[in-house]
Amino acid sequence: MTASLSDIAIRAGVSVKTVSGALHGGSARMSEETRQRIKEIAEELGYVTNFAARSMRQGWMPLVGLVADDLITSPFATEIIRGLDGAVRAADMAVFAMTLGGHRSIASILDEMRRFRPRAIAYAAMYHKSVDLPPEFADAVGVMINCRDANDRVTSLVPDETGAALEITNYLIDAGRRNIAFINLPGLLAGELRELGFRRALDQAGIDGAGAIVLPAVSKAIYSDRAHSLVATHVQALMNGPRRPDAILCGNDRVAMEVYAALRREGAAIPDDVAIASFDNQVEIASRLDPPLTTMALPHRAMGRQAAQILLAEDRAPVGVQKLPFQLVERASV
Structure with a gap:
C-alpha cells in the first residue's frame, strides 16, 4: 500500500487540501516552507500520485496534448517542443504528441487525443502557415503554435x-x-x-x-x-x-x-x-x-514556453494572433 494524501496531511499537521495543493499545484495558499515540508514528507512516505483518481476528481489527466503538424520531422522546429515540455514539466505535468500526416485528418487526431482526457491541447506546425481547423474542434484547441487559425477562432503564437x-x-x-x-x-x-x-x-x-x-x-x-x-x-x-x-x-x-x-x-x-x-x-x-x-x-522555444502559460492558465486567453520577435544573431558575414 502506498501512502495517501491523508497520511501526509496527518504527519504534516495540515489539511488534505493543503497537501494536494503542495503536490499537485492546487489553489491552496501556503508558505514555501510548508510546501517544501509536505514534499519532503511525501518523499519519505513513498507517495505516488494516483493519476487515475486525480483524473476522476478533476475531469482531466495531468497531460498536455500536442498535435504535431510535421513538427517532429524538423530538426530546429523541435525547439517548440522543448520550450513547451520544459514549462509543462515545471507544473508537474507531461506532454504527449500525435503526428498529423498521411491519411490522418485533424478531426481524427483530435478525437483520438481527447480520449486521454488531457488538461489542454495545442496545435503546432513545422513552418508558419494558416490552418483551417474543423469548426467543431476549434474550441478543443487551446493555442496554435507557429501557425494561425484561418478563421481567427483560436489564440495563435507566430513569429513576427x-x-x-x-x-x-x-x-x-x-x-x-x-x-x-x-x-x-x-x-x-x-x-x-x-x-x-x-x-x-x-x-x-x-x-x-x-x-x-x-x-x-x-x-x-x-x-x-x-x-x-x-x-x-x-x-x-x-x-x-x-x-x-x-x-x-x-x-x-x-x-x-x-x-x-x-x-x-x-x-x-x-x-x-x-x-x-x-x-x-x-x-x-x-x-x-x-x-x-x-x-x-526563430522564437520557437519562446513560443513553446508561452503556449504552456496560455494552456495552463485558469482563464482562457483572448482570441487573437500574438507575434513573437526573432533574435538577431550577429556573426561575421556582414
Missing part, C-alpha cells in the same frame, strides 16, 4: 516575420549596404511577410523598396528544399548584371549556404564584396559556414 525582415534589412543598411537583393521563399506565408518587411525597410531608408530585387529560391511555386534550386543561377546573373549587389538577404539558412558557394564560384568575398544575412538560425549550418552566418533566430 515582417518585424524580423525589417530588423535584418536595417542591419544591412546600417552596415553601409545599399544595393540589397533578396532571394526569398516563394509560396510561403513567411516569405510573403518577410518581403513586406524587406521592402518597408528600404522605403524607410530612402531606397526604392518597390524596385527592390526579390527572386525565388526555387523553380516551384511553393518553396521546398527538395525543389530545383535557382540560387546559383540568380547569383551568377546578379554578379554579372548592371545592379551588382553589395548584400544578399536569404530566405533561410539553406539558401544562404547555396549563396556562399555561388559567390565563391564568382570570385566574390564575404563580406568584403557581398554581405550575407538570413533567417532561421539553423545552428548546424549558420555556425559552420565560412565566415559564420548572421541570421535571425
Whole structure:
C-alpha cells in the first residue's frame, strides 16, 4: 500500500487540501516552507500520485496534448517542443504528441487525443502557415503554435516575420549596404511577410523598396528544399548584371549556404564584396559556414514556453494572433 494524501496531511499537521495543493499545484495558499515540508514528507512516505483518481476528481489527466503538424520531422522546429515540455514539466505535468500526416485528418487526431482526457491541447506546425481547423474542434484547441487559425477562432503564437525582415534589412543598411537583393521563399506565408518587411525597410531608408530585387529560391511555386534550386543561377546573373549587389538577404539558412558557394564560384568575398544575412538560425549550418552566418533566430522555444502559460492558465486567453520577435544573431558575414 502506498501512502495517501491523508497520511501526509496527518504527519504534516495540515489539511488534505493543503497537501494536494503542495503536490499537485492546487489553489491552496501556503508558505514555501510548508510546501517544501509536505514534499519532503511525501518523499519519505513513498507517495505516488494516483493519476487515475486525480483524473476522476478533476475531469482531466495531468497531460498536455500536442498535435504535431510535421513538427517532429524538423530538426530546429523541435525547439517548440522543448520550450513547451520544459514549462509543462515545471507544473508537474507531461506532454504527449500525435503526428498529423498521411491519411490522418485533424478531426481524427483530435478525437483520438481527447480520449486521454488531457488538461489542454495545442496545435503546432513545422513552418508558419494558416490552418483551417474543423469548426467543431476549434474550441478543443487551446493555442496554435507557429501557425494561425484561418478563421481567427483560436489564440495563435507566430513569429513576427515582417518585424524580423525589417530588423535584418536595417542591419544591412546600417552596415553601409545599399544595393540589397533578396532571394526569398516563394509560396510561403513567411516569405510573403518577410518581403513586406524587406521592402518597408528600404522605403524607410530612402531606397526604392518597390524596385527592390526579390527572386525565388526555387523553380516551384511553393518553396521546398527538395525543389530545383535557382540560387546559383540568380547569383551568377546578379554578379554579372548592371545592379551588382553589395548584400544578399536569404530566405533561410539553406539558401544562404547555396549563396556562399555561388559567390565563391564568382570570385566574390564575404563580406568584403557581398554581405550575407538570413533567417532561421539553423545552428548546424549558420555556425559552420565560412565566415559564420548572421541570421535571425526563430522564437520557437519562446513560443513553446508561452503556449504552456496560455494552456495552463485558469482563464482562457483572448482570441487573437500574438507575434513573437526573432533574435538577431550577429556573426561575421556582414
